[in-house]
Each structure stands twice: as C-alpha cells, then as structure tokens.
Amino acid sequence: MKLITTLILTLFAGSGIAVASEKLDTLSYAYGHQYTLATMAGKNDLMQSEQDFRDYIRGLEENIRNLAQMNDSSYMLSYSLGAMDAIFMTDGIHHKKKEDLPPFSCIIAGLRKVGNDKITLPADTIAAMDFINQYSKDGKKISDLGKEIECKFFTAYGIMKAYQPGLQKYINEMKPGTACIENRKAYATGMADVLEAYSEPPKTAYDIGRSIALSMSLSSVEKVPINYTSFVAGAKASLGLGEQIIPRDEVEEIFNNQFEQQIEATGGIDYEANFEKIGDYIEKLEIEPFNQYKVDWKVTAGRVTEHGAVPTDIFNKVISELNYSNEVLSGILMAQVGDEDSRLYEKSLTTIKKYNLPNGYKWFCGMIDGLQTTIGIMQTKSEFVAKVDRASVDIDSNSGMINVQWRFDEADALKWAEFTEASIGKHVAVEINGRFMFAPRVNQQITGGSCAISGMSPEEINCLFRNAEKVVNQDPVNAIEIIDLN
Numbered sequence: 001m002k003l004i005t006t007l008i009l010t011l012f013a014g015s016g017i018a019v020a021s022e023k024l025d026t027l028s029y030a031y032g033h034q035y036t037l038a039t040m041a042g043k044n045d046l047m048q049s050e051q052d053f054r055d056y057i058r059g060l061e062e063n064i065r066n067l068a069q070m071n072d073s074s075y076m077l078s079y080s081l082g083a084m085d086a087i088f089m090t091d092g093i094h095h096k097k098k099e100d101l102p103p104f105s106c107i108i109a110g111l112r113k114v115g116n117d118k119i120t121l122p123a124d125t126i127a128a129m130d131f132i133n134q135y136s137k138d139g140k141k142i143s144d145l146g147k148e149i150e151c152k153f154f155t156a157y158g159i160m161k162a163y164q165p166g167l168q169k170y171i172n173e174m175k176p177g178t179a180c181i182e183n184r185k186a187y188a189t190g191m192a193d194v195l196e197a198y199s200e201p202p203k204t205a206y207d208i209g210r211s212i213a214l215s216m217s218l219s220s221v222e223k224v225p226i227n228y229t230s231f232v233a234g235a236k237a238s239l240g241l242g243e244q245i246i247p248r249d250e251v252e253e254i255f256n257n258q259f260e261q262q263i264e265a266t267g268g269i270d271y272e273a274n275f276e277k278i279g280d281y282i283e284k285l286e287i288e289p290f291n292q293y294k295v296d297w298k299v300t301a302g303r304v305t306e307h308g309a310v311p312t313d314i315f316n317k318v319i320s321e322l323n324y325s326n327e328v329l330s331g332i333l334m335a336q337v338g339d340e341d342s343r344l345y346e347k348s349l350t351t352i353k354k355y356n357l358p359n360g361y362k363w364f365c366g367m368i369d370g371l372q373t374t375i376g377i378m379q380t381k382s383e384f385v386a387k388v389d390r391a392s393v394d395i396d397s398n399s400g401m402i403n404v405q406w407r408f409d410e411a412d413a414l415k416w417a418e419f420t421e422a423s424i425g426k427h428v429a430v431e432i433n434g435r436f437m438f439a440p441r442v443n444q445q446i447t448g449g450s451c452a453i454s455g456m457s458p459e460e461i462n463c464l465f466r467n468a469e470k471v472v473n474q475d476p477v478n479a480i481e482i483i484d485l486n
Contacts, residue, residue, distance in 0.1 A: 025227035029246055030254040032234030039208055045330045045441070048425070052205035053239040059209020060235060064228055077171060078183035082162075082190030083214075090198050104199035106151040108192045110158020115189035125163055128156035162188035281402060284458035285393065286465065292392045293468035297406070297432050301419065302362075302383035304376050304427040304439055305333040311361050311377050318355055322348060324375070332427055334376030334439060345373040364429045366436030368455060374439055378429040384419040386412035388432075390471060393461060394452070404461060405452035413449025421445040432464060 039056075040047055047056060090104075110128070113119055135145060135153050145153075168182040197211040234251070236242030246254070287293060305311060315333040319325055322344075327337040339345055345367050352363040357377065365375045391406040408416055419428075420442050429439040430453075437453055456464075 024233070024245060025230040026246060026254055027258060028227040028230035029234035029237075030251045030258070031226060032231035032236075033238045033246075033248075033251045034234075034255045035212065036235040036238040039212070040443075045332075046202060046205045046208060050241075053241055056205040056209040057232065057236060057239070057241060059206040059211075060213045060232055061209075063210040063213035073178075074180040075183050075186045077175070077178075077180045078167070078186035079190035081167070081170070082187035082192075083194045085161075086191040086194035086198070090195065101199075103151055103154050104195050106154035107158040107161070108195050108199075109151075110155040110160075111162055111188040111192035111195070112158075113155075114159060114162040115185050115192055117185060119159065125159060128159040131156045132160065158188075158192075161191065281395075281458055284462075286462045287393060287468065288470065289393045289395050292390050292471040293465055294471060295388060295391045295406075295465065295468050297388040297391065297464075298434070299386050299388055299406075299408075300383055300431045300434070301428045302378035302380055303423055304429055305361060305379055307331050307333060309333070309361075311357050314355050314357060315377055318351055318375075322351055322375075329427070332376070334374065334427060334429075336372055336374045338371065339367065339373040340371060342367060342373075348373055348375045364431065364436040364439070366438070367460075368438060374436070376429065376439060378439075384415060386415065391465070391468075393465075402456065402461075403452040403454045404456055404464065405450070408449035408451070410449070413447070416449060416451075417445055417447045435463075 036056075046052060113124075119125070131152065135149065162184050167184070167187060171178060171180055171182060193214045197207070197214050202208045202211060233242055233245065237244045237246075282289060305315075312333065319328060319335060324335040324337055327335040329335065337344055345365070348365050352365060352375065355363075357363065360379060360381045361377050362380055363375070364378050365373070367373055386408050388406045388408065391404065394403045394405055407413075423442045424444060425442070427439050427441050430437045438455075
C-alpha cells in the first residue's frame with residue numbers, strides 16, 4: 001500500500017496525462033521504467049515469472065482512463081479529488097481488524113451507480129438519504145442489523161458521498177479563478193477506482209498493473225505531462241519485455257533529476273521535523289547513536305517454510321484458530337497482521353506454544369515497529385548461524401531512518417554470502433539471541449558481511465543492547481546493506 005500511495009501522490013503533485021504520440025517522451029519512459037522496478041523491490045511474491053510480468057503490463061494497458069477525459073480539466077480535477085478522498089478513507093486500513101472496516105464493496109457499488117450515470121435525480125438521492133436516516137436513529141449500530149441491511153446502508157452512503165455539498169466551492173478555493181466545473185460522475189469514479197484497487201492488497205500481478213494505471217489517472221492537468229505509451233514502453237523495458245530504448249543509467253539520471261526538481265519546488269525535505277523526530281527517538285535510547293558497542297549476539301537465519309511442506313497442516317490449524325487466513329503470504333507458511341496494541345502478538349505466542357512442530361522446523365513470532373505481528377514457520381536444517389561481538393545504531397538525519405548495524409567476521413561473511421545467494425527469491429526469518437527480528441525476501445546475494453535492520457522501536461533496540469559496553473577505540477563504519485522492515 002505504501003508504494004502505491006507514494007506513486008499516487010508523486011504523479012498527482014508533478015504530472016498530468018497527455019494523449020499518446022509516436023515520439024518517445026523520455027520522462028514518461030523513465031517513470032514507467034523506475035516505478036515498475038520499484039514494484040519488484042522488497043517482498044513482492046506476485047511478480048516472479050514472465051507470465052506475471054505480462055499480466056502486470058496487461059493490467060497497465062487495460063485500465064488506463066479514457067485519454068480524452070484525462071485532457072478535460074474539469075473531469076480530471078473532480079476525478080482526482082474523489083481519488084484523494086478514497087486515499088484518506090483507506091489510509092491505515094491494513095493495520096485494522098477486518099471486522100472494524102466498512103464493507104468497501106458496498107460503498108463502491110453506490111459510487112459506481114453515480115459514475116456510470118445509473119442515478120435518477122432527485123429520486124435516488126432522496127431514497128438514499130431516507131434509508132441512511134432510517135438506520136442512523138437511536139444510536140443503532142449498522143453491523144448489528146444484518147449483512148443485507150448493512151450493505152444497502154453503505155451503498156446509499158456511496159451515492160450520497162458522490163453528491164456531498166461543497167465540491168465546487170472546494171475546487172474554486174483550490175484553484176482560484178478556475179473555469180473547472182464540478183463533475184460528480186468523475187468524482188465518484190475516482191473514489192470508486194481507488195477504493196476498488198486499494199481497499200485490499202493486490203492479489204495478482206494484473207492487480208498491481210491495474211493499480212498503477214489508476215494511479216496514472218490521478219494527475220493534475222498542469223506541469224509535466226505523462227505520455228501513456230512512453231510510460232508503458234519504459235515498464236516493458238524494465239521487465240525485459242520490450243526494447244531498452246534509453247540506457248538504464250540515463251533512465252535513472254532522468255528520474256532522479258525530476259525527483260530533485262519536485263523536492264526543490266515543494267520546499268525540499270522538512271529537516272526541522274526530522275530533527276525533532278530524531279531527538280525524541282534518541283531520548284528513549286539507552287545507548288549513544290554512532291558508537292560501537294560490545295555485544296554477545298547469536299544471529300540465526302532460516303528460510304521460511306514453503307506451503308505444502310510437512311508442517312503445513314499444523315500451520316493452517318494455528319492460522320484458523322487465530323483467524324489470520326486473510327493475512328497469509330502467498331506460497332509460504334507466514335502471516336502478517338496489523339497489531340497496534342500488541343494484543344494479537346500475545347495471543348499468537350500463546351497459541352503456537354500449543355502446537356509442536358516436527359524436527360527441522362520451528363515457530364517464529366514477533367512485532368515490527370509496534371504495528372504488525374508476524375508469525376510463521378522456519379526451516380532449521382540449513383540455517384545460517386553466526387556470532388556478532390560489535391554493533392551500533394546509526395541515524396540518517398535526512399530521512400530519520402534508524403538502523404541497527406553490525407558486521408560479520410570474514411568467515412561468517414562468506415557463509416552469509418553463500419546463504420543469501422542460495423535464498424534469492426525466498427523469505428528468510430532472522431533471529432538475534434533466539435528473538436525474531438523480521439522475515440524479508442532476499443532479492444540478491446549480500447556480500448561483505450555488513451548488515452542492518454531498520455524500523456525497530458527504541459524499546460526493541462534497548463532490549464538488544466542491554467548491558468552492552470561502548471567500544472573505546474572504534475573502527476570506521478563502512479557502507480552497509482540495509483534491510484528495511486517495512
């Protein structure tokens with residue numbers, strides 16, 4: 001979700017859509033190339049095979065909005081406002097329990113009626129408002145009235161959301177002197193598109209392409225236009241499905257130059273906010289950042305077990321008991337569930353203790369940055385094990401990212417390189433002193449022996465460095481391979 005939201009906001013802030021032409025637009029090509037590569041980063045199990053890549057491109061090609069509409073300023077402004085409303089509505093939904101979420105499919109149904117011009121005014125809006133009022137009296141809880149009534153209620157809500165007052169006033173305030181006229185069908189379509197794409201994580205490579213195609217539609221009608229044909233050409237080239245028209249190094253340069261211009265135009269990085277955030281973080285730490293400490297860590301890493309292996313039935317029983325079925329990652333015995341108050345983490349720990357695993361497998365369970373509980377089964381037959389005697393905490397003042405970093409000795413560095421090379425494309429669960437840290441997907445061999453973990457809370461870092469002594473004569477810190485928990 002974070003990746004897609006970033007893409008939406010970037011395109012909305014800095015680009016528009018132009019009718020495709022035969023001439024290659026280099027910036028559009030660079031956007032398509034680099035954003036497609038970004039979808040491959042981290043744990044993306046949906047983009048693995050050539051067929052996945054082709055499905056992703058098909059999702060792009062089949063879901064771009066009508067280009068004539070996209071050159072209509074009134075249509076696109078209303079569409080974008082609807083999409084932005086949907087972004088706010090879906091922000092953080094994957095950290096909430098499923099039962100606490102509204103039935104988005106029903107809201108979408110109401111919005112689609114408006115967007116597809118299936119509404120008779122004023123009869124349908126009057127009926128929708130009457131239905132909402134009927135079931136909003138006396139503090140009634142809609143979810144207690146049955147699924148059918150709940151869905152009708154939120155369908156009515158979707159209709160009325162499209163006709164909420166003040167849209168034209170908001171457009172005038174946002175773009176003083178504009179000739180743009182509110183377009184309720186466009187607003188409803190923009191909101192429905194985003195809700196449909198982002199209220200649930202993509203399930204296929206096609207869904208990812210579709211989401212990005214919709215993101216391209218969330219654009220202003222000013223500034224640098226994005227040429228759709230060139231965007232798709234860049235996407236195809238990045239996946240090896242088309243000609244690399246512009247060399248990769250030039251693509252990166254074009255993209256980075258545009259990004260820097262956007263940062264400059266929007267006032268750059270908010271260093272003051274970052275420093276304030278870092279200051280609060282440092283106050284909670286019991287060690288000094290940028291200093292090495294003597295530690296006694298045993299770092300263990302094992303591949304996450306694939307679905308169909310011996311303990312699959314046991315895993316399924318645990319997941320069923322915990323009601324995590326919708327949170328299981330495709331193809332592996334691991335689930336990740338939003339957990340802001342650690343309640344699910346404690347429940348998960350208690351549950352897995354009741355289920356013994358056969359030899360060669362072990363449970364792992366842990367919290368990530370106080371927001372997410374991860375539970376799964378790792379293999380122990382070919383696990384990586386190494387000792388670490390020095391570690392430190394580093395802080396990037398620009399991004400505010402906090403990294404716990406260490407270096408394996410020469411022998412263990414070689415073993416780590418062999419282990420990561422053999423695990424490319426697989427998820428691996430990493431533990432320190434038997435405590436689960438995270439389970440990233442390995443995208444490439446990690447050489448040099450240097451590693452880091454980002455995204456840990458001050459409390460988690462303090463626990464790792466408890467009773468650690470600061471090293472007096474310290475070696476310089478070299479470049480490291482950072483693995484992002486998020």
